[in-house]
Amino acid sequence: MTRFTVNDRPVQYRMDPDTPLLWALRDASNLTGTKYGCGTGDCGACTVDIDGEAVRACQVSLAQTEGRFVTTIEALSPDRGHPVQQAFAAENVSQCGYCIPGMVMAASVLLRRNNDPGDEEIDAAITNICRCGIYPRLRGAIKRAGRIMRGEEQVAAAPPPGITPEEAARTVPALRKP
Amino acid sequence: MGRAPLRQKGKGRQGIDRRALLVGGGAGAGLLLAWAVWPRSYKPNLNAAPGEFVFNAFLKIDRAGQVIVIVPQLEMGQGITTLLPQILADELGADWRAIAVQSAPESPLYANTLLAREWLASDWTRIGGEAGDWALDQYATRKALMLTGGGTSVPMFHDAYRDAGAAARILLCKAAAKRWNVPWESCDIQEGLISDGGQRTLRFGDVVEAAAAFDLPEILPLRQGMEGRLAGQDLPRLDTPSKLDGSHNFAADIRLPDMVFASIRQGPIGDARLESVNEGAARSVTGFLKLVRSERWVAAVGTNWWAANKALDLADPVFMLDGPPVSDERIDAALEDAFSGSDGRRLYAQGDLLPVFEGATILASEYRVDPGLHLALEPMCATARVTDAGAEVWTATQAPGLARTAIADALGIDRASVTLYPVHAGGSFGRKMDFEAAVQAALIARDMGRPVQLLWSRLEDVIHDRPSPPAHARMAAKLGRSGVIEGWLAKVAAPCAMSQTWARIANGALPHEAAAQSADKATRLAIAGMEIPYAVSNWAIDHYPSDVYLPLGFVRGNAHLHSTFFTESFMDELAHLAQMEAMSFRIQMLGGNPRLAHCLSTAAAMGGWQGGIAGSGQGIAAHRIGDAFGAVLVEAAITGGKLMVGRMVAAVDCGDQVNPDIARQQVESGLIYGLACAMGASVPYDKAMPGRAILGRMNLPRLSDIGEITVELIRSTAKPAGATEIAAPMVAPAVANALFTVTGQRFRSLPLLSQD
Structure with a gap:
């Protein structure tokens, strides 16, 4: 029986300890933001943060995760307010969106260590595959997230989830309370 | 995402297939006669929640003033769920922050005649010129051929969304004009507010109920001038926020009560039939539930997908292949032989x-x-629930109407009992024009008697790309x-x-x-x-x-x-x-x-x-x-x-x-x-x-x-x-x-x- 912490909550999975973390997150915890793309550690769509490292969740078993701290895209920020998320929105990065959680997680780990990375550091940290072709906007967005983290820029590009109709009506003149 | 009603209005297949034969046979004159007696207009078949009013097939507005744009096209990452609403919102004069999007139910009103023309044109339709195009348009419309692909979505639907926005603008202006007792032509809409041309303004929600009951003029006047226009602006994509925090649900992210997970093997490429499978080995896997066999595939079902896939590996299914196996040499030889x-x-x-x-x-x-290879990052997948009441399938498909038919045919049930919930695709590049996983998921779910999520492994996705x-x-x-x-x-x-x-x-x-x-x-x-x-x-x-x-x-x-x-x-x-x-x-x-x-x-x-x-x-x-x-x-x-x-x-x-x-x-x-x-x-x-x-x-x-x-x-x-x-x-x-x-x-x- 393996125990560890997922998104600040202690969990214990009643699954085969050989099960890759990805499937415990997706199929047992319903944390479906972490995606399956290849199962071989190549695409990075399943990237999560384990003890501050960007890890392909399809490549670590539950047994190997014992006692560690896992953070998934769902808990990166409560309101899409992480600088990487805001920078991705501001630069209009995402297309189909399938690779995005993994990209965001990998970029957030990179920037926590170095909030002013150069192109080569970014390329080395982001080995994730995207088939839509978000690459042309990716380095710029990550650098912009770095500027936000360094306090040089403020961006509010993506609204938080859970805005009520009443709140919307207060902000948008075209709307009224239902 | 919009949810289609469980029982949608669907044309029976038999009547349509006769026409399909006519198209295939190329009997031009008979074709024109046969179609001339068919109904020519279709009414929107949208569901309206309490407080929502249907303006046309592309638009609902609710009492709060929310502008709900209906999109029939599959979002595969290219932004169609933003582009079509933006065309409509621009012509309507809406505030971009008040725009919502729902997927369309199946209807002839959403037929993609442009792609149908491109795809189904033959020598005889080309000889027919405009009549040939007309015949193809009719065919596509009768069959409610909803298709996404070939870069046709914007050219196909641009005018329809512009006209839908114009129509709603006129109706809202008419309702406001009546309240103010001014001619409706003097009213305008900017940034989501209706004005009488002077100081007075009303919100959509104030007049939406009355507006929906007015009639439209013979000719729709389109918006003039460039002031306050949304067209040409780099507006933020509507699908961005949910794609940043993992909350955007793809077909494999659907979670249903009592749902189980399946992986599938379809054997080698070609005419392959399942020969044997080692069920005993599969049973050794924790979480394994059952093997579901069909003539041409076998699926393992488990309490999580990894267990199902591992069981399938251990079951080591054996297939028998008929016909020549594909190889590089054979591909080359076939193409060179073709020249001679x-x-x-x-x-x-x-x-x-x-x-x-x-x-x-x-x-x-x-x-x-x-x-x-397509190699979309999201492998083929679908989630299905099959009960006595019918089948419900969640999948990303570029051809939803055809997928629905295929699911009904495979289950041997009436087409009207199949509900297809369109979800966005995690990449496609054309691959999701086919819908094998949707059909397979429905069959496995019926066999299991509980909801099933079928996800192809990457290996399977490559073999059967x-x-x-x-x-x-x-x-x-x-x-x-x-x-x-x-x-x-x-x-x-x-x-x-x-x-x-x-x-x-x-x-x-x-x-x-x-x-x-x-x-x-x-x-x-x-x-x-x-x-x-x-x-x-x-x-x-x-x-x-x-x-x-x-x-x-x-x-x-x-x-x-x-x-x-x-x-x-x-x-x-x-x-x-x-x-x-x-x-x-x-x-x-x-x-x-x-x-x-x-x-x-x-x-x-x-x-x-x-x-x-x-x-x-x-x-x-x-x-x-x-x-x-x-x-x-x-x-x-x-x-x-x-x-x-x-x-x-x-x-x-x-x-x-x-x-x-x-x-x-x-x-x-x-x-x-x-x-x-x-x-x-x-x-x-x-x-x-x-x-x-x-x-x-x-x-x-x-x-x-x-x-x-x-x-x-x-x-x-x-x-x-x-x-x-x-x-x-x-x-x-x-x-x-x-x-x-x-x-x-x-x-x-x-x-x-x-x-x-």
Whole structure:
């Protein structure tokens, strides 16, 4: 029986300890933001943060995760307010969106260590595959997230989830309370 | 996402199939008569929640003033769920913050007649001209052929969304005018507020109920002036926020009570039947529940997907293959044999080649393109629940109506009992025109008696991809004294992937059957894009159909992917032989095509074109797809045996784009897709299996492979064209042409470098 912490909550999975973390997150915890793309550690769509490292969740078993701290895209920020998320929105990065959680997680780990990375550091940290072709906007967005983290820029590009109709009506003149 | 009602209004299939036969049979007169007596208008079949009012098939508005735009097209990442609402919101005068989106239910009102015309056109519909197009439109409408693909979504629906916005604006103005007792023509809507032309304003929600009851004038006046317009603005995509925090639900993210997980094996490529499976071994896996067998596949079901997939590995299913197993040798042989076979046809001919070629020095080159894999990051998947009340399926599909029919047929139930919940695709590039997983998931769910989520493994997704077609070309030309092409002959051997796809999704043909059926039918679909945009007096294009024993599919760019490689690589060879600079060589023959010429000169100017001289590493290519024009300049080299593309500069004219940044994004996307085709995204085949199935060995571009990328969207007032298809086909020839300048060698195969 393996125990560890997922998104600040202690969990214990009643699954085969050989099960890759990805499937415990997706199929047992319903944390479906972490995606399956290849199962071989190549695409990075399943990237999560384990003890501050960007890890392909399809490549670590539950047994190997014992006692560690896992953070998934769902808990990166409560309101899409992480600088990487805001920078991705501001630069209009995402297309189909399938690779995005993994990209965001990998970029957030990179920037926590170095909030002013150069192109080569970014390329080395982001080995994730995207088939839509978000690459042309990716380095710029990550650098912009770095500027936000360094306090040089403020961006509010993506609204938080859970805005009520009443709140919307207060902000948008075209709307009224239902 | 909008939820379709469980029981939608659906036309019975029997009545429609008779017409389908007529279309196939080509009985023009009978066709017109048969259709003339059919109803001509359809009412929207949208559900309205309490407080919502249906204005037309594309729009609901609720009492709070929320503008709910209905989108029938599948979002695959290209932004269609933003573009169509933006067209409507612009014409309506809405506030962008008040826009919501729902998926459309199935209705003839959402039929994509544009793609149907392109896909189903035959010799007899072309002879019929407008009548032929009309017949195809009718066919598509009657069948409620909802289709996404080929860059048709914006051109197909632009006017409908503009008109829907205009209609709603007039109705809202009429309701407000009545309240103010002023003529409605004096009212206007800006930023979501109705005004009387003076100080008074009303919100949509204040008058929405009354507005829906007014009548429309005979002619819809469209919005005038540029003030406060949403069109042309880089508005934020509506699907962005949920894609950033993991809350955007794809088909494999659906969670239902009591749901279990399935993985599937369909055996080798071709006519394969399940022989045996070791169920005992599967049972040793914790979480394994059951094996579900069918004639041509076996699925393992478990309490989590990994357990199901592991059980399937251990069960080691054995299949029996009938017919020749696909291999690289067989593909090559089939295509070469096609050239000498009797099924080839001249599909385009202008002028008279014979006297031009006779006794002249002909320049000739042969090219080849390998099958290209889609490799969308999201493998094929679907979630299904089947009860006595009917079937519900969650899946991303480019052909929802046909998918629904296939699910109903497989379950042997009435079509009206099948509800398809459209979810967005995690990439597609044409792959989700097929819908195998949706049908399989429904069958497995019925067998299990509980909801099932079927997710193909990456291995399965690679084995049973329906790649873009392999193709061989024999190109020949005669150059005149001044560097003008006097004669041009292109012979292309290629299976028709689009014909195969149609046979599978509309007629239920098995993949190997569909491949065999189209093996002897020469068609323009297989060589789309081979019609050269250059002014050449005498030219001809021949198609040699073939079956390569590899089922092929719809893909971004379709036949243009190989056509542009052949044409633009050969153009470069001719330019060098004519000792002319490759851009001027093209432009001298583009007098009748100023938009394409403009793209070429723009890409050249922006990219610092050095004339393609030896050592420059620069290559150029141009192409046209319908009303989309483009040119690409690249800088490339081979370093340590690896292809390096340092720069890509694209100039594209796709007409008037409602959201320029999304258009740029689509072009960037195409460039990367095209780069992948140049680098890899292809596998060798042997003994009916791909030689590789691991994503990391597909030579797909990663961030470190991407250099400087510049996209120039040429401002245009021409009608909008799709921007999704134009860029991808140009990249490989541009790179091949660039490599010639640094290696002195012509790269006439795609992928450009050997993969092993």
